[in-house]
Amino acid sequence: MNYKYYMPTRIIMGNDCITNNSEVFKTLGKRALxxxxxxxxxxxxxxxxxxxxxxxxxxxxxxxxxxxxxPTIACVYEGASVAKGNDVDFIIAIGGGSPxxxxxxxxxxxxxxxxxxxxxxxIYENKVLPMTFVPTTAGTGSEVTQYSIxxxxxxxxxxxxxxxxxxxxVAFLDSKYMEQLSVNTTINTAIDALSHAVEGMLSVRAxxxxxxxxxxxxxxxxxxxxxxxxxxNSVPKTIFNPKNREKLLQASFMAGMVIxxxxxxxxxxxxxxxxxxxxxxxxxxxxxxxxxYLRLVEKEQPDLAGKILKSMNxxxxxxxxxxxNELFGKKEDISSEEINQYSKLAMQTKNIANSILKPxxxxxxxxxxxxxxx
Amino acid sequence: MNYKYYMPTRIIMGNDCITNNSEVFKTLGKRALxxxxxxxxxxxxxxxxxxxxxxxxxxxxxxxxxxxxxPTIACVYEGASVAKGNDVDFIIAIGGGSPxxxxxxxxxxxxxxxxxxxxxxxIYENKVLPMTFVPTTAGTGSEVTQYSIxxxxxxxxxxxxxxxxxxxxVAFLDSKYMEQLSVNTTINTAIDALSHAVEGMLSVRAxxxxxxxxxxxxxxxxxxxxxxxxxxNSVPKTIFNPKNREKLLQASFMAGMVIxxxxxxxxxxxxxxxxxxxxxxxxxxxxxxxxxYLRLVEKEQPDLAGKILKSMNxxxxxxxxxxxNELFGKKEDISSEEINQYSKLAMQTKNIANSILKPxxxxxxxxxxxxxxx
Numbered sequence: 191m192n193y194k195y196y197m198p199t200r201i202i203m204g205n206d207c208i209t210n211n212s213e214v215f216k217t218l219g220k221r222a223l224x225x226x227x228x229x230x231x232x233x234x235x236x237x238x239x240x241x242x243x244x245x246x247x248x249x250x251x252x253x254x255x256x257x258x259x260x261p262t263i264a265c266v267y268e269g270a271s272v273a274k275g276n277d278v279d280f281i282i283a284i285g286g287g288s289p290x291x292x293x294x295x296x297x298x299x300x301x302x303x304x305x306x307x308x309x310x311x312x313i314y315e316n317k318v319l320p321m322t323f324v325p326t327t328a329g330t331g332s333e334v335t336q337y338s339i340x341x342x343x344x345x346x347x348x349x350x351x352x353x354x355x356x357x358x359x360v361a362f363l364d365s366k367y368m369e370q371l372s373v374n375t376t377i378n379t380a381i382d383a384l385s386h387a388v389e390g391m392l393s394v395r396a397x398x399x400x401x402x403x404x405x406x407x408x409x410x411x412x413x414x415x416x417x418x419x420x421x422x423n424s425v426p427k428t429i430f431n432p433k434n435r436e437k438l439l440q441a442s443f444m445a446g447m448v449i450x451x452x453x454x455x456x457x458x459x460x461x462x463x464x465x466x467x468x469x470x471x472x473x474x475x476x477x478x479x480x481x482x483y484l485r486l487v488e489k490e491q492p493d494l495a496g497k498i499l500k501s502m503n504x505x506x507x508x509x510x511x512x513x514x515n516e517l518f519g520k521k522e523d524i525s526s527e528e529i530n531q532y533s534k535l536a537m538q539t540k541n542i543a544n545s546i547l548k549p550x551x552x553x554x555x556x557x558x559x560x561x562x563x564x
Numbered sequence: 565m566n567y568k569y570y571m572p573t574r575i576i577m578g579n580d581c582i583t584n585n586s587e588v589f590k591t592l593g594k595r596a597l598x599x600x601x602x603x604x605x606x607x608x609x610x611x612x613x614x615x616x617x618x619x620x621x622x623x624x625x626x627x628x629x630x631x632x633x634x635p636t637i638a639c640v641y642e643g644a645s646v647a648k649g650n651d652v653d654f655i656i657a658i659g660g661g662s663p664x665x666x667x668x669x670x671x672x673x674x675x676x677x678x679x680x681x682x683x684x685x686x687i688y689e690n691k692v693l694p695m696t697f698v699p700t701t702a703g704t705g706s707e708v709t710q711y712s713i714x715x716x717x718x719x720x721x722x723x724x725x726x727x728x729x730x731x732x733x734v735a736f737l738d739s740k741y742m743e744q745l746s747v748n749t750t751i752n753t754a755i756d757a758l759s760h761a762v763e764g765m766l767s768v769r770a771x772x773x774x775x776x777x778x779x780x781x782x783x784x785x786x787x788x789x790x791x792x793x794x795x796x797n798s799v800p801k802t803i804f805n806p807k808n809r810e811k812l813l814q815a816s817f818m819a820g821m822v823i824x825x826x827x828x829x830x831x832x833x834x835x836x837x838x839x840x841x842x843x844x845x846x847x848x849x850x851x852x853x854x855x856x857y858l859r860l861v862e863k864e865q866p867d868l869a870g871k872i873l874k875s876m877n878x879x880x881x882x883x884x885x886x887x888x889n890e891l892f893g894k895k896e897d898i899s900s901e902e903i904n905q906y907s908k909l910a911m912q913t914k915n916i917a918n919s920i921l922k923p924x925x926x927x928x929x930x931x932x933x934x935x936x937x938x
Contacts, residue, residue, distance in 0.1 A: 191810060192578030197571070203771070204566030397577070398780065398814045399821075406776035436565060440772045447773075 193397040196354065197450050199323075199334045201443065203363040208236075208324065212243035214360055218320040219279020222251040223300075225269055225293040227258070231284040234367040236326050240282055252276055254296075257285065260341045260348065260465065260472075261292040263306060270299030273319070280320040280359075286379070287330030287339070287472070290323050294338035294356040297321045310342070310349050318355040326367040328438040329379025329473055331386055331446020333361035341466065347535060348462045357450075363443060365435040373427045376438070377418050377517050382473030383442035384411045385480050389455040390448035391498055392487060392546050397451065401497075404448045408501040410441035419516055456549050457483050459541035460558065463532035470522055478518055481511035482557040487547050494546065521562050529558040567771040570728065571824050573697075573708045575817065577737040582610075582698065586617035588734055592694040593653020596625040597674075599643055599667040601632070605658040608741040610698050614656055626650055628670075631659065634715045634722065634839065634846075635666040637680060644673030647693070654694040654733075660753070661704030661713070661846070664697050668712040668730040671695045684716070684723050692729040700741040702812040703753025703847055705760055705820020707735035715840070721909060722836045731824075737817060739809040747801040750812070751792050751891050756847030757816035758785045759854050763829040764822035765872055766861060766920050771825065775871075778822045782875040784815035793890055830923050831857050833915035834932065837906035844896055852892055855885035856931040861921050868920065895936050903932040 202211050215222070222244060224237065231237040237253075244251050254269050273281065273296055281300070283293025297319040298304065304314060323333040332338075336356045342349035368376070387407040390400050414434045421428045461475035485507040488495035495507060504510055533554040542548055549557070576585050589596070596618060598611065605611040611627075618625050628643050647655065647670055655674070657667025671693040672678065678688060697707040706712075710730045716723035742750070761781040764774050788808045795802045835849035859881040862869035869881060878884055907928040916922055923931070 191814075192581070194577065195575040201569040203568070207566070398784070399777070399818060402776050402780035402818070403773070406772065410772070440565075444773060444776070
């Protein structure tokens, strides 16, 4: 078995971990750029905790809070220009996948000049600003990966920059910042993490170590599904149990570690078009497609599907599809023309080649159809 | 749950991984010091492969092959003096735990002046030579830890240096170098790794991520025990299956990742005296003690023992004790005076405080007695 493993990010996990470890910021420099969205990091207390820790460590900072959902290339160039113009030593990204993915690109672009044409090349000088990440959702796993996923209008999809330079230096993981997340966001992000873990096990680059992490991540997320369903079906929608919040955060970074080694597979390749063209949430898109992909794997490679289903504690892929349908409710309308277009686009991605079970274009069409048209 | 996780070593796993990745050496410098023992790395082909890779990468090197079993402080100072005197840029350690642990101390001492009094302090300047490690046994896990265990005559035991500076930069893992290991060495080293994984699960610093790695490591090693017993009982002793060799190598580095986060527990604390005073192999010492410790945990914290036994696929600790007795055969003679002395020494180590179930001095005496006197 040939594989490589590398994940150098320092993880600091637990309640009040930022406040209790403010000295960590001192090791990164004297002036920071906080990269975040306009609202959530202010509401959930994470930005306040970071600022207090920076103050106590005598580190000056400025805030770039213009990161939108699915950040664009223009947005990260603007952030890099702010970083350069203000001589910041390091980046602190706070938020869900969007500010973290943008934060990585900004840290790279602030340290070296890269033209837009070369941004996705993966070939850079060995220079990047140090990065501290504070995830405020439990899904993306970006805090422990070398990927920055940006919206690429030229390619009409989301495209990832992948480079070992982009591993964050430090990730602070505190599930208290997730307490106020809506039930829908909690579900969408948790199922994104689940998709990472499952796709990791379905990757040609899966290894003993990634499978160990993925199995445990799947087990932990599935343990939280009953509470997700309960929260979804109660009026008013109930608050999530803090222990489960922490479980989801741990499962999500472990699934992030998995895809940092394995990459993602057909599901992500298919999901990107749903997000790009139909504005369907990334985790939701993956969750709805994942069941059909698992059904295909069950048919073609039952042993492989069996390992995943065992971690899920489910007897068959059908039951997983039913659970996802319960979690995600009414589905979006997608026409057969759209399905043809998305299937073509997905076939061109490297994620398909990365899958142990490589679906054909027709398989993709059938998966889209079964997932969305019924 | 509060914890930290950090393991920045790049792992390159698989058959011929050194030959196929010789360019990696180029990223570390122009002149290398190979740190190894006198014989085994020459016999098993690892030194030859490393030299060929260095030649092909146009990197000059010299060899310091004076590392003995359980390396002493004098030995690592001598190696550091060779490194300094020859302006080497990086260290390549080849061998079992002894050359790897020595290699770390040499890399540290070659980069900065540290007096013998301060060697175990853990407080150093932020300077160390880059290190490439090639384990040729599957047990120590040193290739992915920040520990260097040296024989400390002043403290009459083995003492560890622990510093994030000591994480190797790269670990090349190729199980072909283990093909010629004797059955006894294979067993001793495998059970050392098993002890790491089990002790990791019994550590106060155990976390979701370390438990996932430890469970899988335990499962993999236990899958190889039947072949160990078979090899031990056949005449001539049989060669080990290459697939199991690779399984043990993977299990051993994963168990190394576990203790890099959790440290070891009472078992290692007790084992050190057996190695220091009685010259009992480190893995054998741990294996013989581990069963009794697991019996104690089963009595006091059955749920915790249950998780470990589940990974072992065994119904109770007694069966594990029996397996270890079968693997290790006739035991050494240890007097009750020696047991009293070793128990006192073990109580002073930080490993005891690191254990979820903190044994009292009397527990240690009982464990030594049950393990060795019967």
